Amino acid sequence: MDDRLRDAKRLADYVVIIAFDESQLRHGVSVGCIVQRFPQEDWPDVSLSPSLDVFSQPNGWILAAEPRTPSFFVNTLTDMIGARQFAYCLQVYEPCCGSADDVEGSSEVCEVSTNDNVLYKPKVIVILSRFSYFDLFRNCLNRIHLALLEDNGTAESMIATLISSVCLAPGLPAVPFTFASERLSVRAPSYPTxxxxxxxxxxxxxxxxxxxxxxxxxxxxxxxxxxxxxxxxxxxxxxxxxxxxxxxxxxxxx
Incomplete structure (x- = not known):
């Protein structure tokens, strides 16, 4: 086996969907809970951060009076031995099950819109990777989000491609792959440092x-x-x- 293949890393280690936990709602504020994660079990070489719900929502899990446009940002996670992992986050808002009248103290947290009485809760889709490909993963998150909205079952296959079908290693040629009917190609940096x-x-x-x-x-x-x-x-x-x-x-x- 080529020594370079032994150093190959997955393009993405995890894809996680973190939702607003309405059961913990107090005064318009709650916590995040992982509702879906891929894969279901931790990889032996890289574990999933237990505090991902905190890092993925730096402004706190707070209800909003109006829907907000999706926002993309990146957090850098570092473990105890200095290994670095990037958390690519896409934050979206969706209607909360209850109205503002049902949420105790909601007016203390946000001003309720005069057009309707609906509050909006945040949801975050996270891709965890050891590669610093900001633009690539921004595109992937947007495609996954659209697939989840359409609910046509393609999101799972797109996620599987990221975490199991593409492995990269320094010195190897670019790896082509298909993602949401789009042909992409990615290559590991020749010098990882x-x-x-x-x-x-x-x-x-x-x-x-x-x-x-x-x-x-x-x-x-x-x-x-x-x-x-x-x-x-x-x-x-x-x-x-x-x-x-x-x-x-x-x-x-x-």
Whole structure:
């Protein structure tokens, strides 16, 4: 067997659907619960994070007065030995079973829409992978979400393709595969320790506004200062954090 095949990794390790637990609803706030996970059991080499429901909803499991557009963001999970895994999250909102009148203290959490009395609960679809393919997994999550809405049974086959049909290893050719009738191709980085940046660094520098601000941030991180990033966009925040880590290469902070 080729030594490179021994180092092959699945394109995705897990696909998880986390829903709003209405049975734990108190004053418009609840917790997330895993309603579906693929595969059902943990892989021997990579286990599923027990706190995934917390990482997948950084703003908390809170009801909303109006439906919100789907949002994509990425969290980086690191275990005790420094192994890194990316949690690609697509957050969507769907109507809650009860109306605002049925939810105790709902007005304290969100302002109820005047058009109707329906509240909306968040749901998150998560792809866990050891590869930093932001754009690829954003596309995959959108396709899975649409398949779940249509409820035509294709979502399961799409998920199976991600977690069992595509394995990547450095130095091997690109692997073609079909996903939702679309022909895709993906290849593992030739050097796994070198980050794949795409447009993340360019956008990060653009948002900072000047080279001076960039150097100021890099100096702060390298001199072990604490850095707090704040953004109204979870996607922009995750992209910026990833870009900053890439800029620090070859230094790495597990």
């Amino acid at each position: 070198v980050p794949v940046t795409a447009d993340k660094i360019a956008l990060f520098v653009h948002h900072l506004g000047s080279i001076y601000n960039l150097l100021l941030i890099l100096c702060a991180v390298l001199t072990d200062h604490k850095l707090l990033m704040r953004s109204s966009s979870l996607s922009r925040l995750s992209d910026s954090c990833f870009a900053l880590r890439c800029l620090l290469y070859p230094f790495d902070y597990p």
